[in-house]
Every structure is written in structure tokens, then in C-alpha cells.
Amino acid sequence: MRFGELDPQWLRQQAKNGGISFNTGPFRIQLQTQIMPLLELLTQLYPASELVNNREVADFHIRMAQPRNYRRLWRPQARFYIDGRSHFEPYPLDHAFPHMEWGLNYCIATRAHQYCMLHSAVVARNGRALILPAMPGSGKSTLCAALIHRGWRLLSDEFGLVQPGKNRLTPLPRVIPLKNRSIDIIREFAPEATLGPTFPKTRKGDVAHLAPPVDAILNQDQHPEPAWVVFPKYTPNASSQLEPIPKGIAFIRLANNAFNYRLLGETGYKTLVSLIKSCKCYSFSYSDLESATQTLNALVSKQEVAS
Amino acid sequence: MPLPDSLLWEEWETEYAIFNRSSGETHLINELPAQILRFLIEQPDHASGLAEKLANLCETGNNTSWQQQTSDIINNLASLGLIEVKRP
Numbered sequence: 001m002r003f004g005e006l007d008p009q010w011l012r013q014q015a016k017n018g019g020i021s022f023n024t025g026p027f028r029i030q031l032q033t034q035i036m037p038l039l040e041l042l043t044q045l046y047p048a049s050e051l052v053n054n055r056e057v058a059d060f061h062i063r064m065a066q067p068r069n070y071r072r073l074w075r076p077q078a079r080f081y082i083d084g085r086s087h088f089e090p091y092p093l094d095h096a097f098p099h100m101e102w103g104l105n106y107c108i109a110t111r112a113h114q115y116c117m118l119h120s121a122v123v124a125r126n127g128r129a130l131i132l133p134a135m136p137g138s139g140k141s142t143l144c145a146a147l148i149h150r151g152w153r154l155l156s157d158e159f160g161l162v163q164p165g166k167n168r169l170t171p172l173p174r175v176i177p178l179k180n181r182s183i184d185i186i187r188e189f190a191p192e193a194t195l196g197p198t199f200p201k202t203r204k205g206d207v208a209h210l211a212p213p214v215d216a217i218l219n220q221d222q223h224p225e226p227a228w229v230v231f232p233k234y235t236p237n238a239s240s241q242l243e244p245i246p247k248g249i250a251f252i253r254l255a256n257n258a259f260n261y262r263l264l265g266e267t268g269y270k271t272l273v274s275l276i277k278s279c280k281c282y283s284f285s286y287s288d289l290e291s292a293t294q295t296l297n298a299l300v301s302k303q304e305v306a307s
Numbered sequence: 308m309p310l311p312d313s314l315l316w317e318e319w320e321t322e323y324a325i326f327n328r329s330s331g332e333t334h335l336i337n338e339l340p341a342q343i344l345r346f347l348i349e350q351p352d353h354a355s356g357l358a359e360k361l362a363n364l365c366e367t368g369n370n371t372s373w374q375q376q377t378s379d380i381i382n383n384l385a386s387l388g389l390i391e392v393k394r395p
Contacts, residue, residue: 246320246322247319249335252324269315
């Protein structure tokens, strides 16, 4: 059954005791927690996620717990545990959800080396994927949030997972953390979007999480082929401009952007060579989201005409 | 001189993405250094011999400036660990 269909009381009991297991993209998470607001937000933002059998092997065993120290009496905290160990400083208790999301990202980035992991947003349309690598000032999360409300399917806001030997993108549809001004920009751009509460003054400023659309979760086993690599750059007051870039440059930029390119060695090289060979590569400067999404939508139309 | 199977090559328009299996490093180089690598994979050579072969291929004069340019590229390739230079 899916989170949205479960009895909240039953789910709370499960989460407290043995924990709950669910899939996020190719990964199985087992989560144990007594922090109920965290669980409520999880089910609110991932209503289409399916509860799976706890007895099957999980990729990540996570526990979100309140440290049992005196501090809990006046400033309660939440701590992220992976496989029973905590690698991070605790967060304020009311920031447990962003802490869990951030902790899970860390776990994936440092462990999932069966994939070549690009630090990118990925969206897809008509079975073809658009990769938006994260560069400083790229605004990739805001752009990704806009695209999924203009006809693109969300694969991931954070990880472009490419399985070596298979030139396909593996979806990992999770919440999109919008920061500061982007929160209101997306509220205005897509009033139908489901946003969680705003967490003020996190390490990245104010953060609100945009729920992944239901179709992104339901289609997370569909792996599109890469078709475009677009390096976005948010430039205030710029008109949307898409410029082709040489594949050699795109290759090096993508290799530098990947979490584990060096670690994968030759496998990483071959994986990215295949990916770049099958893609058209562009740099993209933009400011207005409506115009930006129209420009990127035109890529699909062009490809359809060409084929 | 590089071992023939120590390098993986991919040609992108006017550039080459080269993966060096010995070091695990990836390099993006353009046509002239790529051609020098090709010559050296065929057989080891002196800087003067490489400058001459390259000048013939590019249909240009093998003058002092050209030899200096070739020598600079050879030094760059050596500093990247793509070739080994043996000094007399």
C-alpha cells in the first residue's frame, strides 16, 4: 500500500517499532523514528511511495532519533543515524525532515558507486532525458521545479544516476529543496505544486520542500535514454539563450561535476563517453522561468521534427 | 612514450578526451598533442623527429619557432604523465 492510503496510527506504530521500508528510485530505505512530525511530513510529501516488506534487504538503514542528553529539555534535537552510527551534528528537532533528506543524499553520494553519479537534476519527456548539471549559480533546483510543472517528468533534482554499460538514467524522484526566494517564485509559477512548510535559517537559508509529482513516483522504474545535457546559468534579466557547446568541453565539465567519476576510473570514463555521444550539449542562460521552460520544451519539438 | 593500450581515446570534433589507465586521470587535448601521441604510440622518437613529422603533416615549415612549439607540447604531455621524456 502507498503512504497516502495507510492508517496514520498504524504507520506511526510501525515506524516506532521495527521501522518502515519504502523504495526511493532504485534504493530501499528502512526508516525507524519516533519523531512523528517527521513521519507526517514524509507521508504528506511522498503520498505515492509504497510501503514494502520490512524483511527484505534495505540499502540504507536510517534512524532519526532525539539524542538523550540534557539539552533535549530546553532545545530538543534530531540526529541522523545510518547503520546505527551518526556521522553528523544533530539538527534542531523541528528541522528533522531536512536533516533526514540531507543525510540520505550524503549516504547515496558516498555509497551508491554501482552508478556513475552526476550532481544534476534530470527530467524526461517522451522517453528522453534532459540532464541539468549543478554548477554554482545554476539555479538547477528552481529550473527543475519549473520544468516538472510544464510537462517534464521528474527523475531527480540532485542525482543523475547512470548505470555503467547501460546508457540510461535511473530515476530517483525525491523532494526538491527550494531555497529562499525560489520558494515564492515556484509558489507563484505553479500554484498547484505541493510544498511542505518553510524551515527557516537552515545552513542553506530558508528551505521548503517541493513534493515529487505522483507520476514521477509511479514511473520510477522507467529509465529514459539521455538526449540533452544543458548547463544552466541563472543570469538576472537575461533572455533565455541556448548555445551549443563542444562535446569535449561538455564531457570534461560533466566529469568534474560527477560525485564519483575519479573513483570509478575507466568505468566512469566509458560511461560518460557513451552518455555525451548520445546527447546534444548546450549552455543555457536564463532568468524568466516561463521563457526558460518554453526554450527547453522547444528541444523536444526540434528532436521530434528531426526524427 | 605511452604504451598503446594505456590510453583510451575519444574524439570529439576538434578535441580528444583521453583516459590514462596508468594514472586514472582524464585529459582533454587538441589535435596537435593528439597527433604527437599517435606518432609516439607508433614508435619512440626525438623531439626533432617529431617536429619534422608534424611539420610535414601540417604542410608547414619546420623552422625554429615550430620546433619550439613542438617541444612545448612534448613537455606539456610529459607533465600530464601521458608520455615519458628521456633526456640524454
